[in-house]
Amino acid sequence: MGGALFDGWLASPTPPRLVVLDRHRTCSGDAVSVVRTAAEIPADFQPDIIVLAVKPAVAEIVIDAIGKALGARMNNAAILSVMAGRTCKSLADAARLNGADVPVLRAMPNTPSAIGAGISGLYASDTATAEQKTICHDLLFAVGDVVPVEKEADLSVVTAISGSGPAYVFLLAELLEEAGQQHGLSPTVARRLARGTIYGAGRMLDDMPDSAEDLRKAVTSPNGTTAAALAVLMKSDAWPETVPKAIDAATKRADELAG
Numbered sequence: 001m002g003g004a005l006f007d008g009w010l011a012s013p014t015p016p017r018l019v020v021l022d023r024h025r026t027c028s029g030d031a032v033s034v035v036r037t038a039a040e041i042p043a044d045f046q047p048d049i050i051v052l053a054v055k056p057a058v059a060e061i062v063i064d065a066i067g068k069a070l071g072a073r074m075n076n077a078a079i080l081s082v083m084a085g086r087t088c089k090s091l092a093d094a095a096r097l098n099g100a101d102v103p104v105l106r107a108m109p110n111t112p113s114a115i116g117a118g119i120s121g122l123y124a125s126d127t128a129t130a131e132q133k134t135i136c137h138d139l140l141f142a143v144g145d146v147v148p149v150e151k152e153a154d155l156s157v158v159t160a161i162s163g164s165g166p167a168y169v170f171l172l173a174e175l176l177e178e179a180g181q182q183h184g185l186s187p188t189v190a191r192r193l194a195r196g197t198i199y200g201a202g203r204m205l206d207d208m209p210d211s212a213e214d215l216r217k218a219v220t221s222p223n224g225t226t227a228a229a230l231a232v233l234m235k236s237d238a239w240p241e242t243v244p245k246a247i248d249a250a251t252k253r254a255d256e257l258a259g
């Protein structure tokens with residue numbers, strides 16, 4: 001996810017000055033220094049925002065390394081975490097172990113951020129200043145839309161819908177491609193049809209004021225082909241049951257990761 005944000009920021013009209021700490025990534029750009037250990041962070045670099053985009057389980061290790069490298073500079077920064085689950089309190093506590101009193105904001109972006117088409121939920125704890133909230137909003141807005149949430153707990157369902165959501169759409173693309181091939185289309189044709197359809201439908205949802213339900217009904221001729229397919233997908237034990245169940249499972253998992 002950090003790579004998706006990075007790509008989006010570099011492609012934005014006014015890229016921020018970035019220092020990227022990543023054990024593996026090779027990346028470059030005028031506004032970027034890349035370091036593989038926290039000790040290599042340039043001594044004159046005062047971050048406004050420390051974006052944490054590692055797996056939730058290694059947050060403490062990374063905060064500890066950055067805290068030791070930045071020393072007093074850590075106190076002038078805020079943490080923006082994009083990690084699923086990890087609470088503002090747990091991250092502030094981790095920073096405090098290094099003697100730093102750091103405001104924490106949490107965002108849940110998604111991978112379309114890499115092409116400027118992301119959407120992020122953003123929560124700011126009370127300790128964040130107005131300026132820090134604005135910087136974090138602008139960072140995320142540079143790679144897509146931003147939806148502020150009032151309660152930190154809401155980020156779990158945001159994660160389930162828009163954080164994980166691209167994967168559901170990609171799964172639909174896979175299944176449409178496979179079904180097309182099973183009916184005799186070449187892989188190339190099946191792929192073009194599946195992707196082009198999802199792209200076009202996504203653009204209609206974005207561009208047009210109509211509800212998703214009205215757009216669906218406009219495709220559905222009485223007793224036609226769409227009605228035949230929707231009779232399968234909309235059976236009570238099909239999508240109307242499985243989609244909410246999937247969102248429940250992802251939300252529950254985000255809650256479990258909290259701490």
Ligand SMILES: NC(=O)C1=CN([C@@H]2O[C@H](COP(=O)(O)OP(=O)(O)OC[C@H]3O[C@@H](n4cnc5c(N)ncnc54)[C@H](O)[C@@H]3O)[C@@H](O)[C@H]2O)C=CC1
Pocket residue numbers: 001002003021022023024025036053054055056058061062082083084085108109110111163164
């Ligand atoms: N993948 C997604 O679509 C989304 C992921 N997230 C969150 O983003 C976080 C990262 O997830 P992914 O990007 O999928 O994982 P990933 O494994 O692709 O990326 C993690 C990166 O952290 C680096 N890293 C790990 N330990 C390090 C250390 N000690 N020092 C320096 N760099 C270190 C790795 O080299 C890697 O580049 C997770 O917390 C996840 O919840 C949030 C929104 C969407």
Ligand SMILES: O=C(O)[C@@H]1CCC=N1
Pocket residue numbers: 084159163164
């Ligand atoms: O699967 C995950 O845990 C992360 C959070 C949202 C998308 N990927």
